[in-house]
Amino acid sequence: MxxxxxxxxxxxxxxxxxxxxxxxxxxxxxxxxxxxxxxxxxAIPYVLGGExxxxxxxxxxxxxxxxxxxxxxxxxxxxxxxxxxxxxxxxxxxxxxxxxxxxxxxxxxxxxxxxSFIPPIEGTNLNGVFKLRTLEDGLKINEWAEKSQNAVIVGASLIGVEVSYALRQKGLNVTMMEMLPQIIPRSLDPDMATIVQDYLEKHGINVILGQGIDKIIGDEHVEGTVFEDNVIDADLVIMATGxxxxxxxxxxxxxxxxxxxxxxxxxxxxxxxxxxxxxxxxxxxxxxxxxxxxxxxxxxxxxxxxxxxxxxAGITAEFKPVLNSNVSKVGELEFGAVGLTVASARQNGIYAAYGKIRALTKARYYPGAKRIDVKIINNLKGRIIGCQLIGEERVAERVDIMSLAIIKGVTCSELATTEFSYAPPVSMVTDPIILAAEDACSKLKSVNKEEQD
Amino acid sequence: MxxxxxxxxxxxxxxxxxxxxxxxxxxxxxxxxxxxxxxxxxAIPYVLGGExxxxxxxxxxxxxxxxxxxxxxxxxxxxxxxxxxxxxxxxxxxxxxxxxxxxxxxxxxxxxxxxSFIPPIEGTNLNGVFKLRTLEDGLKINEWAEKSQNAVIVGASLIGVEVSYALRQKGLNVTMMEMLPQIIPRSLDPDMATIVQDYLEKHGINVILGQGIDKIIGDEHVEGTVFEDNVIDADLVIMATGxxxxxxxxxxxxxxxxxxxxxxxxxxxxxxxxxxxxxxxxxxxxxxxxxxxxxxxxxxxxxxxxxxxxxxAGITAEFKPVLNSNVSKVGELEFGAVGLTVASARQNGIYAAYGKIRALTKARYYPGAKRIDVKIINNLKGRIIGCQLIGEERVAERVDIMSLAIIKGVTCSELATTEFSYAPPVSMVTDPIILAAEDACSKLKSVNKEEQD
The missing domain is CATH 3.50.50.60 (FAD/NAD(P)-binding domain)
Structure with a gap:
């Protein structure tokens, strides 16, 4: 064969x-x-960032x-x-x-x-304008960044966020521009995206939302990005535009x-x-x-x-529909999502309710307990259809728990009574996921009550 | 009311x-x-240990x-x-x-x-012999340990292991004795328990298996524990005997x-x-x-x-049967389990097969990737009935994934194709759980083949 x-x-x-x-x-x-x-x-952004x-x-x-x-x-x-x-x-x-x-x-x-998709605007062919897709792209950006001071990242997808943070770690002034009014629009709702944005801004990244660029200017190499009447100086531009x-x-x-x-x-x-x-x-x-x-x-x-x-090889196997479970990390902040956002649910004609909590990853007396934000999205029958998680530890595996919950058709009330493991150095006696599921259940009740009234 | x-x-x-x-x-x-x-x-053991x-x-x-x-x-x-x-x-x-x-x-x-259950042997009433159940017990042990050098922990349950490690952190010579031929017999199979035992021994804890104590000796206060013809000097004894x-x-x-x-x-x-x-x-x-x-x-x-x-309060709610999902941590080692062990399955007349892997928590190139051991136990139809996990990070949430998988009747082949999230700083492109599930599937095939032959 x-x-x-x-x-x-x-x-x-x-x-x-x-x-x-x-x-x-x-x-x-x-x-x-x-x-x-x-x-x-x-892993390319993490090499650029020095991790x-x-x-x-x-x-x-x-x-x-x-x-x-x-x-x-x-x-x-x-x-x-x-x-x-x-x-x-x-x-x-x-x-x-x-x-x-x-x-x-x-x-x-x-x-x-x-x-990489590069939008048809002027100046994308200038030296110092890059896409980030292959190892070769990474090597070129790394070399160019050595002699650069001001970077503009166009697009605030996961990769845009990761590379913004990486270049900031390298000491560059970094501006991230996004056409939509929030970062990471594919997988986070605006309320959750704000948490990641705050973290980026706290680490010195300039985030401009609701604004695409009109053109890239420069002579031999890139000198700036232009939008409306503004110019942002840039000697390095990365097109993270999908x-x-x-x-x-x-x-x-x-x-x-x-x-x-x-x-x-x-x-x-x-x-x-x-x-x-x-x-x-x-x-x-x-x-x-x-x-x-x-x-x-x-x-x-x-x-x-x-x-x-x-x-x-002759063995029957089926690939199942996806939830596009994803996770990323910049600095100490982990953020992930699975299933639909409230926005994408509504675009698909699904009226979504949600529960949301901010909790700690460990008992508050335990050293090193970190904040974690959990948003669980469910349809009006209570079935979970999405989840977003942001925190400074143990986010990825919680995304995976939610991936399994969604695929198995678990409801928020079923999740709220599910058994989680506990020990003070690693978890809370009531897991943040349970707290979010409980909140989702009570929100659902009031949503359904409104519907009835 | x-x-x-x-x-x-x-x-x-x-x-x-x-x-x-x-x-x-x-x-x-x-x-x-x-x-x-x-x-x-x-949390008492973690106060004793200084965390x-x-x-x-x-x-x-x-x-x-x-x-x-x-x-x-x-x-x-x-x-x-x-x-x-x-x-x-x-x-x-x-x-x-x-x-x-x-x-x-x-x-x-x-x-x-x-x-606490204290077995009816001589000497358990001596000064310096403790149980560990309440805050008051913790305070007493802590005070007594200040002037002690040699501790014997009787019983290698989770609490026995945790307090052994804690007293070792305090600088005491620690011997942990267990009647059964392995530590943590309730939730780990012997092959997995050995990994935890190795870690304890590496940190200077003396582990004696297959050996109960006959009596505790001493005058006003405890001086030693006796088994067969042996005496272990002890000025502190903790009865972790259930x-x-x-x-x-x-x-x-x-x-x-x-x-x-x-x-x-x-x-x-x-x-x-x-x-x-x-x-x-x-x-x-x-x-x-x-x-x-x-x-x-x-x-x-x-x-x-x-x-x-x-x-x-008049709201109908049901408590569901349990899987006794648990986790613990000593030093850097996290270990947890959910559902049945191979041994407890067999005691209940369930013929169990299993998959087992040793993998890393992150890509091998990523700094800080840790070893993780996963054992997934399933019945002969492939339905998962238990899981044991040991590693230096991100064990607890994986126990929770498996808890949900078991409760929802997931099979090892279904788990092997489940969507997990991935990013280099936090996970592997193929999660250790998936690898263990794949191993369980292939083992199951050979077990079922044997059955047929």
């Missing part, structure tokens, strides 16, 4: 390694444009390491043609340019990922595209039966709304790779 | 405060033998504080008579001795807790007792309709086996108090 995989990110490599688990003999070839493989793109010492550290494996598993990885190679009727792809090595190679397959896995799935190859193969990206079934199979697709280049279903959406998370890509691998 | 509550531990006070939430007018009186109320007994500075710190409230909620607390008072036909109790103030007081009630809540529910009052009232303790229904009502009971003095049901069992956890008492309060 010959398997060709295009893309060596989390999705492509997870598929490759997992196929090998189930099939010792399959010929597995992975083709990637990149020079480096198997690195953690999510991780070196970019080399975040490269987990080299192409040679995969030879031990009998997986062949061809780096710096571009697939430029595909014939799904003949089960063949053609590629070139980027450094050679002319020579063309052909690879036939029984199964093709498209794991082409996504690329990503778009790379679907060209899938299109070329004749795979069906959906509203957002490549359409796959629950086996991760495209509309062409022997072509699978995984990772940022595919659409997924939202577990709450049932609508197609994007995930764009490394964890999703890894999980999809496992499912694709099983199905290719 | 007049409510009398006997006992001011987690169960009694949780009931009192929660009744007040739903009923502004109820006359609530709490009677307790203790001098101090509303302190955290679970918490002072015993005063762990007292959350005084009796006077409850007057603000219009809850009357009578401390140092002993209930010596009860007439459930007349709905009356009689009590004495310990410092007065002679005078008798009477209190009539519409509802009585028995929250008498448990007391606790027994205090059911005398319930018995006097005519409430039905079960195999372990006071029998209550799901409303926390005893066999006498206007008498409720909560906390360590009642039996509960095990969520997996369906059998009656004991819980003896502060979290259980708090949750039961909430349920009793609601029902007394």
């Amino acid at each position: 010959k398997i060709a995989i295009v893309g060596a990110g989390a999705g492509g490599l997870s598929t490759a390694s997992n196929i090998r688990k189930y099939n010792k003999d399959a010929e597995i070839t992975v083709i990637t444009m990149g020079k480096h493989i198997a690195y953690s793109p999510c 991780v010492e070196n970019f080399k550290d975040i490269i987990m494996h080299e192409a040679e390491d995969y030879l031990e598993k009998n997986i062949k990885i061809i780096t710096q190679a571009e697939v430029f043609d595909i014939s799904s009727s003949e089960n063949k792809i053609k590629y070139r090595l980027i450094n050679e340019k002319t020579e063309e190679y052909e690879l036939s397959y029984d199964y093709l896995v498209i794991a082409t990922g996504a690329s 990503v778009r799935p790379k679907t060209k190859l899938a299109e070329m193969a004749g795979c069906e595209l959906g509203k957002w990206a490549v359409v796959v079934n629950e086996k991760m199979q495209t509309s062409i039966p022997n072509i699978y697709a995984v990772g940022d280049c595919v659409e997924v279903f939202d577990a709450i709304t049932g609508e197609s959406t994007q995930s764009m998370l490394g964890t999703t890509a890894v999980r999809q790779g496992k499912i694709a691998a099983k199905n290719i | 007049k409510i009398a509550i006997v006992g001011a531990g987690a169960g009694g006070l949780s009931t009192a405060s929660n009744i007040r939430k739903y009923n502004k007018d109820a006359e609530i009186t709490v009677i307790t033998m203790g001098k101090h109320i509303a302190y955290s007994p679970c 918490v500075e002072n015993f005063k710190d762990i007292i959350m409230h005084e009796a006077e504080d409850y007057l603000e909620k219009n809850i009357k607390i009578i401390t140092q008072a002993e209930v010596f008579d009860i007439s459930s036909s007349e709905n009356k109790i009689k009590y004495r103030l310990i410092n007065e001795k002679t005078e008798e007081y009477e209190l009539s009630y519409d509802y009585l809540v028995i929250a008498t807790g448990a007391s 606790v027994r529910p205090k059911t005398k009052l319930a018995e006097m009232a005519g409430c039905e007792l079960g195999k372990w303790a006071v029998v209550v229904n799901e409303k926390m009502q005893t066999s006498i309709p206007n008498i409720y009971a909560v906390g360590d003095c009642v039996e509960v049901f095990d969520a997996i086996t369906g059998e009656s069992t004991q819980s003896m956890l502060g979290t259980t008492a708090v949750r039961q108090g909430k349920i009793a309060a609601k029902n007394i």
